[in-house]
Amino acid sequence: MKKLLFTFMAVCVSAALFAATITSNAVTGNWNDPLTWAGGVPTSADDVILVAGSIITLTADADCKTITFPKTGSGNATITLAGFTLTTTGSISLGNTTTDLLDVGTGVVNCGGLTINGTTSKISTVDISSGTVTVNGQMDMANNNSPETKMLNVGVGGTLVLNGPVTTNKGAVYFNASSTVKYIYNGDQNMFSRETPFDGVYGNLVVGGGGVKAPSFGNTSTEMTVQGTLTMDGAIIKLESKRLQINDGGNIVPGASNPYSVTNMIQTIKSSGGTGSLIFKSNTASAFQTTYPVGTETAYSPLVISNLGADVATGAYITVKAIAGKPFVSSTDYINCQWSINTSGFTTTSGLAGYLGYADTDITGTESNINTTGVYNSSSWTTGGSVTTANNRINLFGTNLNGQWTAASTGSFTAPPAGTRYSVADGVWNSNNTWNGSTQPLATDNVVILNNVNIKEALRTCNNLTIASSGRLYDDNKGTAFLNINGSFDIQGIYYDQNGSGNNIFVGKVTVYPSGNWSSWSNNNGISQEFKGGLENNGTFSTGNANFSVSQDLAGTNPIPFTHPIVIPAGVTLTNKGYVKTANTINGTAGDSKWINAANSTLEYYPNSDTDVPMSTQGVFDATAEGNTVKYVRTSKQYVKNTNYWHLSIGGGNTKKLSTNNDSFSINGDLTIDNGTILTLNDVAATNTITVGGNVNNSGTLTLRPAADRYSDVVLAGNSDNIGAGSCNNLTINAGKKGTLASGTFAVYGNLLLKSDAPNGTATFWDNGGTLNVTGTATVEQYLGTTRNWYVSSPVNTALAPAGFTYYKYDEPGNNAHDPLGTNESAYWENVATNASFAMGTGYVALPSAELATLSFTSTAGSTSTKLNTGNTNITLSMQDAGFNLIGNPYPSNLTWNTAFVTANASKVEPTIWYRTKTGNYDSNTGGGWAFYTFNATSGISV
Numbered sequence: 035m036k037k038l039l040f041t042f043m044a045v046c047v048s049a050a051l052f053a054a055t056i057t058s059n060a061v062t063g064n065w066n067d068p069l070t071w072a073g074g075v076p077t078s079a080d081d082v083i084l085v086a087g088s089i090i091t092l093t094a095d096a097d098c099k100t101i102t103f104p105k106t107g108s109g110n111a112t113i114t115l116a117g118f119t120l121t122t123t124g125s126i127s128l129g130n131t132t133t134d135l136l137d138v139g140t141g142v143v144n145c146g147g148l149t150i151n152g153t154t155s156k157i158s159t160v161d162i163s164s165g166t167v168t169v170n171g172q173m174d175m176a177n178n179n180s181p182e183t184k185m186l187n188v189g190v191g192g193t194l195v196l197n198g199p200v201t202t203n204k205g206a207v208y209f210n211a212s213s214t215v216k217y218i219y220n221g222d223q224n225m226f227s228r229e230t231p232f233d234g235v236y237g238n239l240v241v242g243g244g245g246v247k248a249p250s251f252g253n254t255s256t257e258m259t260v261q262g263t264l265t266m267d268g269a270i271i272k273l274e275s276k277r278l279q280i281n282d283g284g285n286i287v288p289g290a291s292n293p294y295s296v297t298n299m300i301q302t303i304k305s306s307g308g309t310g311s312l313i314f315k316s317n318t319a320s321a322f323q324t325t326y327p328v329g330t331e332t333a334y335s336p337l338v339i340s341n342l343g344a345d346v347a348t349g350a351y352i353t354v355k356a357i358a359g360k361p362f363v364s365s366t367d368y369i370n371c372q373w374s375i376n377t378s379g380f381t382t383t384s385g386l387a388g389y390l391g392y393a394d395t396d397i398t399g400t401e402s403n404i405n406t407t408g409v410y411n412s413s414s415w416t417t418g419g420s421v422t423t424a425n426n427r428i429n430l431f432g433t434n435l436n437g438q439w440t441a442a443s444t445g446s447f448t449a450p451p452a453g454t455r456y457s458v459a460d461g462v463w464n465s466n467n468t469w470n471g472s473t474q475p476l477a478t479d480n481v482v483i484l485n486n487v488n489i490k491e492a493l494r495t496c497n498n499l500t501i502a503s504s505g506r507l508y509d510d511n512k513g514t515a516f517l518n519i520n521g522s523f524d525i526q527g528i529y530y531d532q533n534g535s536g537n538n539i540f541v542g543k544v545t546v547y548p549s550g551n552w553s554s555w556s557n558n559n560g561i562s563q564e565f566k567g568g569l570e571n572n573g574t575f576s577t578g579n580a581n582f583s584v585s586q587d588l589a590g591t592n593p594i595p596f597t598h599p600i601v602i603p604a605g606v607t608l609t610n611k612g613y614v615k616t617a618n619t620i621n622g623t624a625g626d627s628k629w630i631n632a633a634n635s636t637l638e639y640y641p642n643s644d645t646d647v648p649m650s651t652q653g654v655f656d657a658t659a660e661g662n663t664v665k666y667v668r669t670s671k672q673y674v675k676n677t678n679y680w681h682l683s684i685g686g687g688n689t690k691k692l693s694t695n696n697d698s699f700s701i702n703g704d705l706t707i708d709n710g711t712i713l714t715l716n717d718v719a720a721t722n723t724i725t726v727g728g729n730v731n732n733s734g735t736l737t738l739r740p741a742a743d744r745y746s747d748v749v750l751a752g753n754s755d756n757i758g759a760g761s762c763n764n765l766t767i768n769a770g771k772k773g774t775l776a777s778g779t780f781a782v783y784g785n786l787l788l789k790s791d792a793p794n795g796t797a798t799f800w801d802n803g804g805t806l807n808v809t810g811t812a813t814v815e816q817y818l819g820t821t822r823n824w825y826v827s828s829p830v831n832t833a834l835a836p837a838g839f840t841y842y843k844y845d846e847p848g849n850n851a852h853d854p855l856g857t858n859e860s861a862y863w864e865n866v867a868t869n870a871s872f873a874m875g876t877g878y879v880a881l882p883s884a885e886l887a888t889l890s891f892t893s894t895a896g897s898t899s900t901k902l903n904t905g906n907t908n909i910t911l912s913m914q915d916a917g918f919n920l921i922g923n924p925y926p927s928n929l930t931w932n933t934a935f936v937t938a939n940a941s942k943v944e945p946t947i948w949y950r951t952k953t954g955n956y957d958s959n960t961g962g963g964w965a966f967y968t969f970n971a972t973s974g975i976s977v
Contacts, residue, residue, distance in 0.1 A: 359503020622653025827922020
């Protein structure tokens with residue numbers, strides 16, 4: 035046995051000895067030649083560092099832990115595989131101060147990560163040629179923005195397998211037409227796409243492993259092109275506003291075991307619109323007879339062409355994108371998806387057959403009523419196709435694929451009404467070719483944007499404006515284009531404004547639908563976006579600023595963020611009925627300027643300056659409506675307005691101070707303080723009272739007594755989950771309410787009062803993990819309504835029996851002398867004198883001398899800071915007679931009589947408690963008998 039143990043230890047020591055960092059010599063040599071290395075040929079456990087001037091060739095398969103190309107020196111460094119396999123469990127890192135080359139050639143690399151760095155004068159290259167590189171970790175080409183200094187080349191028949199996250203910041207990437215790139219990481223991945231000098235062209239492309247694969251870059255040209263086969267093997271290609279093109283001779287196929295689905299498709303564009311699309315090019319008509327596996331954010335919505343008779347010109351193509359959103363139909367029964375299809379190079383078309391697939395989630399209304407296929411083109415609908423609801427197919431018809439396809443009930447495809455202008459093509463607002471009827475919109479027209487329309491540099495005026503889910507209205511030249519919408523503005527697609535000047539005026543209500551996206555960074559100090567009819571956001575909204583010139587509402591299911599000041603003019607009321615986030619101030623220009631947080635609304639406030647509070651200069655800030663919340667979440671210091679709230683939430687970390695110390699205020703609902711955040715008073719000597727009517731949940735610090743001349747009294751008028759760490763002057767818990775201290779230490783520098791009354795009962799306090807220290811007195815009230823016997827027990831550890839009551843305690847042996855003082859004592863009931871100390875855990879009978887009395891258990895001067903009874907209480911029991919002991923709850927909170935307690939004390943007490951009471955009025959002869967109620971431990975009753 036000893037020999038075996040010794041042998042085991044020797045092996046361990048040997049392994050540790052040979053795990054090392056191996057540095058190459060600045061020579062030209064073979065990997066397995068000891069002269070190539072300072073320290074011997076690397077093993078699988080070694081970290082390899084190359085020095086400048088190292089030219090190393092594999093003459094056999096090799097492995098190590100990591101490889102780092104030179105960080106210093108001026109020479110080049112190269113590893114050539116020469117047909118062999120190089121394996122690293124960790125990463126391979128190229129390029130710092132030298133020109134590096136990993137020459138894979140026909141060999142194989144398996145690595146745990148690959149980093150290709152570069153500088154303006156040094157080029158790092160991974161040349162795969164016809165070999166294979168598999169990266170089982172991070173693929174990183176993000177070192178700098180110099181594209182020509184980081185090179186990745188996959189040659190004829192070469193394969194690059196990316197099985198990890200991909201980070202890229204430009205780079206010279208070249209994929210041969212017969213090469214293969216596989217994105218198969220089990221999670222989201224970036225994909226190399228068009229960005230100078232990479233042209234975005236792949237040979238064969240495989241996506242799988244699950245998750246979303248998204249192009250990293252993009253510009254106005256096609257971002258990704260596949261010359262060979264695109265294999266969809268269990269992942270989503272998310273294009274958004276980018277485009278994926280399949281070249282002539284290429285095709286798209288599903289993986290062998292992964293059919294097309296909502297998790298294995300090409301998501302062409304976001305539901306909020308955009309230019310993303312799948313482009314399929316071919317010089318032969320038969321190639322177009324295939325499945326175009328496109329979809330929306332929530333559904334797989336393919337185009338399937340089974341027959342296409344056409345004369346096809348060289349360079350012909352079909353562009354398709356699936357768009358979630360309601361088409362322009364009058365029916366309530368429709369498919370909530372549209373397919374935008376455009377073709378080029380088809381001189382004649384005949385025998386068109388196929389279908390558009392929809393998901394059950396796209397059905398709006400009654401599916402059986404959705405019986406007609408329609409396609410909108412230019413200015414009118416063409417209908418004629420049928421809908422096969424049994425397998426969710428909208429059947430193609432006619433001879434023209436161009437247009438916006440969908441399905442609805444018969445008769446609901448109506449032409450645009452008079453006075454309505456629809457976009458019929460991508461273009462600029464002031465071009466006749468952009469609009470139906472080849473006429474630009476008049477100021478009185480209602481306008482619907484179905485395509486990508488650029489506002490350009492001029493005033494655009496209309497009545498009602500709708501951006502359909504397929505549309506995008508934008509100004510991308512940062513010029514002086516601006517809008518004047520005299521009616522409503524409905525955004526189902528994208529409104530994108532880079533306007534640097536001008537004044538957009540929205541007279542009617544602005545509504546952003548769930549599929550809509552308002553994106554504006556206008557920064558003209560609050561005058562670029564003028565709202566007059568209200569704003570409702572149910573989609574995505576971001577803007578630099580806003581001006582509200584008349585009273586209106588802010589509403590919606592999703593947040594409305596502002597980054598510039600919100601200015602409320604005189605006489606204007608701005609009512610928040612949704613969720614507003616502002617990174618700047620909210621201020622009025624006069625005393626009657628008003629901000630109202632309506633019921634259940636939320637304001638998230640994090641201004642630039644720590645001293646800015648809502649309506650700090652002029653005006654009214656009203657946050658008292660039921661259920662509304664104000665959140666102060668600036669990530670640095672911030673002031674909190676002293677005003678009444680419903681819910682008040684303090685977060686963002688750092689210290690939050692009350693704006694003034696001499697104004698008392700109430701929080702009718704909950705007070706929440708996040709972890710890492712401190713709420714305290716400001717630096718001016720003053721005092722106030724803060725009343726919380728709901729839950730206090732303090733995960734941070736609540737310091738309301740930072741100094742003797744700066745403090746708050748706190749009244750808890752609701753039930754609190756965690757008072758948490760902090761301090762205050764006096765702490766009062768109202769009758770019937772519960773204060774819980776679940777963590778931290780809370781210091782009461784004044785007095786503690788737990789109140790009791792007839793309608794609400796008695797306040798309780800539970801030190802459930804925290805510590806409460808009281809400098810002054812601690813008082814727990816017990817309301818005793820009538821002049822009858824009441825069972826009581828003191829939760830205060832130094833309380834004395836106050837005057838106004840007659841007290842008795844129970845003598846279990848029954849040895850008490852009978853009434854020696856004429857106080858109605860008996861053998862079992864012994865009188866307790868006024869000012870006598872209440873014993874912890876002992877039950878007493880208290881008889882008030884008058885009705886509506888309140889018994890106060892108050893700590894004595896000089897007692898310990900804990901004051902209230904905490905921790906375990908040991909009670910001595912007696913069984914000299916029948917064994918009945920009158921014990922009392924020694925804590926300021928309820929106890930539960932349950933099985934666990936009885937089991938732990940099984941050798942001491944029976945599993946039943948006896949509750950003795952006198953029924954009826956004390957002085958009445960009717961129903962005035964004594965009764966015993968019993969409760970077994972399994973009842974779990976609170977005592």
